[in-house]
Amino acid sequence: MSKNIVILISGGGSNMAAIVRAARQQDWAGRHGIRVAAVLSNREAAAGLAFAREQGIATEVLDHKAYPSREAFDAALAQAIIAHDPALVVLAGFMRILTPAFVERFAGRLVNIHPSLLPAFTGLDTHQRAIDAGCRFAGCTVHEVTAELDVGPILDQAVVPVLPGDTAQTLAARVLAQEHVIYPRAVLAHLLQK
Numbered sequence: 001m002s003k004n005i006v007i008l009i010s011g012g013g014s015n016m017a018a019i020v021r022a023a024r025q026q027d028w029a030g031r032h033g034i035r036v037a038a039v040l041s042n043r044e045a046a047a048g049l050a051f052a053r054e055q056g057i058a059t060e061v062l063d064h065k066a067y068p069s070r071e072a073f074d075a076a077l078a079q080a081i082i083a084h085d086p087a088l089v090v091l092a093g094f095m096r097i098l099t100p101a102f103v104e105r106f107a108g109r110l111v112n113i114h115p116s117l118l119p120a121f122t123g124l125d126t127h128q129r130a131i132d133a134g135c136r137f138a139g140c141t142v143h144e145v146t147a148e149l150d151v152g153p154i155l156d157q158a159v160v161p162v163l164p165g166d167t168a169q170t171l172a173a174r175v176l177a178q179e180h181v182i183y184p185r186a187v188l189a190h191l192l193q194k
């Protein structure tokens, strides 16, 4: 039985790369048929696409600006995803808000990583907002995607300290290193339960 992962990216794709590596390194993942089947992006310039292509993974770009509405883009995106028979759809720095119809279509098999300790700091600029609020700790959250943005059952979290003198950039780098630990772990664990 195959358990295909389809990953959606908009940028660097470092979380996607961490998941690709984990799925290949863990023998048991292969034995369970777990593999990254495709990487899709809404931006041709997404740096992560090059890595995926080097790894021999199918890639596709759907430019959201080429569609007349959010609904039309999401419908095309859903078709592109379904072509890869996904057991799990993984949002990895995919910077588009998805329509309720899209979320409903993939209910129970759609996950996201968010760079904060949810339910704190949904939305954008999470690191600067954590610094501005005087937080002593920050982190990241893997969660199931539901119709409401950055809300949904939490699957895993990691905590990092906010250090004196931190900028949004230094804090983001510390959080991102933990994202690369928890996202592959959460994705593979989620798939094993299916």
Ligand code: GAR
Binding pocket: 009, 010, 011, 012, 013, 014, 015, 016, 048, 092, 093, 094, 095, 113, 114, 115, 123, 140, 176, 179
């Ligand atoms: C990650 O920090 C991820 O948590 C964040 O974008 C970055 C993508 O990095 N996602 C969001 O902010 C979603 N709202 P990557 O492309 O190197 O994986």
